[in-house]
Amino acid sequence: MTFTVQDTPLKSVHERLGATMTEFAGWLMPLRYRSETAEHNAVRTDAALFDLSHMGEIAVTGPGAGGALDYAVTGWPSALAVGRARYTMLCAPDGGILDDLIIYRQAEMRFLVVANASNTAVVLAELIARCSGAALVTDESVATGLVSIQGPNGCGVLSSVTDIPLAEMKYYAGAYGTVAGREAWVARTGYTGEDGFEIFCAPGDCEPLWDALSAAAPGGVPAAGLAARDTLRLEAGMPLYGNELGTDVTPYEAGLGRVVRLDKPGDFVGRDALAARAEAGPRRKLIGLFAGSRRVPRHGYTVMSGTAAAGVVTSGAPSPTLGRPVAMAYVEPGATGPFGIDVRGNTEPAEETGLPFYDRRK
């Protein structure tokens, strides 16, 4: 095992912007540039740029690629139209989640699987094993840079530097084209709960592409780091692997049973265990909580129902958009409020709420 920390192709941009850097899943990543709250708000109200080059990109290609992926993941990739994408999961035979993924069908015989940086090696090994003989699995992570523009004004900004007609692109769709004169795969996806685009390109094209995007709006487009990315996804009720998702959780506990396509033909890894779980019901449930005080519930804090422990906080943060702390937590399936959260020895009141905390369409 090695512990080398990798730099993204945008290292010099982060240095120029004076980013506070942090190690994340073996990569040196920008945590924030100045105020993470300002970065968060820029995504909600305007637009901001993210360096996501740490994400894993794995291509699955060949005439049998769709069928091979149908066996490998819980979704139904072979049913995807070319140019469309789906959120899906890679599960172990016992139904535990190995990673959550986005799969893009880039061509009839080519799928791009995007994995979390921390899980790329596991996903690659599993895809090679599960697709063996049926499709070619290629790790393209090092050869792929990823820049994202997120926020309501992102479409306009990106449109000014690309030949792809973005206005007609659907959510969870993608297309090949050029951005600032560089070849790229552009998809209307993200992890912020806001409209936005992800731009996959050659590593050497990341910096010119970033510079063109950041200059494409009057006053410039700000950069946003991992701290803002985390509060944005939390407000949007999106799970994070290692917090809400893990090998001890099935998609049903996470409230994501819809990604398990038990209706698809053929066997897939985890089918029997997941079908049984669907039948029996989840062992715990993921809920949203508003903190009743300004003290922030954090990952690992105990959720109380009365004086008894009822679960655990998986993610918590002060919500810049809502102006108070929010948290996601796993509680026992029958647990009912009023809930409290043990914040370092004091039980603070918490109010259960539906997820997501923030929905841009409302």
Added chain:
Amino acid sequence: MSVPAELLYTQEHEWIAIDGGTATIGITDFATQALGDVVYVSLPEVGASVTAGEPCGEVESTKSVSDLYSPVDGEVTEVNEELNDDPGLINAEPYGLGWMFRVQVAGGQATGTGLLSPTEYDALTKSAG
């Protein structure tokens, strides 16, 4: 990153300004940059006794919560109520409007005992950073 020459510092990244028997305390620029945006601060009550090196409050930022330590023994005489409404002052002006609390230093405590000079603190942050 700024380390004002007229202040003293602690290993826990507090600053302290001693004026006669009164000490004004806050957290350093280095601390605010490490914490990120401060969203909530829990300060000791006026009248409370504080002990050097022991936690007397909490500083919550987007990503973490940290204990606030008193650098000196004494009694709290004043806290910065403005921080209740605008904890962002701590990030904006850590050595000014972002001050946190004032302590009447207990009699007999030598000024500067166990505290770091600006040069020593600067060296500490450079070895940490």
